[in-house]
Amino acid sequence: MTISPNAAQAQPVKTAGIGRRQATLAMVLPLLAGVAPASAQTELSDLARIRASGMLKVAVYKDNAPLSSGAANDMQGLDVALAQALARQMNLSLSLLPFDAGENMNDDLRNMVWRGHYLGYGPADVMLQVPVDKYLMQKNRQVMVLAPYMRQSLVLLHDTRRLADVVAPEDLKGLPLAAERGAGAASALMGYGGGLLRTQVGIYNTGVEAVQAVVDGKAVAAYVTRAQAESVLAHHGPRRGDYRLSPLVLSGVPDNGWPVGMAIKAEHQALGQALETALQALRNSGELLAIFRQQGMTLTAP
Secondary structure, eight states: OEEOOOOOOOOOOOOOOOOHHHHHHHHHHHHHTTOOOHHHHHHHTTHHHHHHHTEEEEEEESSBTTTBBSOTTSOBSHHHHHHHHHHHHTTOEEEEEEEOOOSSHHHHHIIIIISOOTTSOOOOSEEEEEEOOHHHHHHOTTEEEEEEEEEEOEEEEEETTTOOOOSSGGGGTTSOEEEETTOHHHHHHHHGGGTTTGGGEEEESSHHHHHHHHHTTSOSEEEEEHHHHHHHHTTOGGGGGGEEEEOOOOTTSOTTOEEEEEEEETTOHHHHHHHHHHHHHHHHHTHHHHHHHHTTOOOOOO
């Protein structure tokens, strides 16, 4: 696995709608002249170009445990393991392109998928951990979001020795809580009931740290993603039974979570088909399930 700079882009060539005989001539004449037909040029602009390089460039978030975190040359996490498996399934080497999250997902898609960052890195061939969201896709016509591989959801991780059950947010009154800085979960928790729980919420740099605060006894409950909660509890053996993941419905939070997939340039359809085929092969063989289990996470239908 290597970290590589951005690769040059080639623009696809489109053929106007013509009849079958004219289309045949359009394919044959360029070959006679020693020029690749338009379809071949389009292929070379995505999947064939990648195969020629022998390398799949995958963008993953920095400092996003348990999905992708650690030193650039030794990143760990579910998305890293998935990137390795996808590249291997496609008979390619993996080149990770770790990046810092922008102000919003639109920024990340622009920087890492279709244009490249103004600092000079990117774009990648594919970016992981992208919500499969209709509104997001409508706002970003330059990208295609495909191949959902997991479902993210928010849960309340709580210490059952101090809080046995949670039926409603009011059950949390008076208890020290934890949430991730800048996350939607923190905003939803602190905004509930006009700020009913605001003064009780301790803010941590990451969701994993918020979960650890519960394990360390600094908080009774943490409102985090299921992946964050499960990844921490996976290392606590028998003590795992002291904690429970409970649903907590708050305003603005999807009841059933949200599917997460990959993003590529909209015109790179051949690459998209290859990624979907590779992901399906990993699913069919059981390797995708094994990856989730190795990370201590539950594979849920996207």
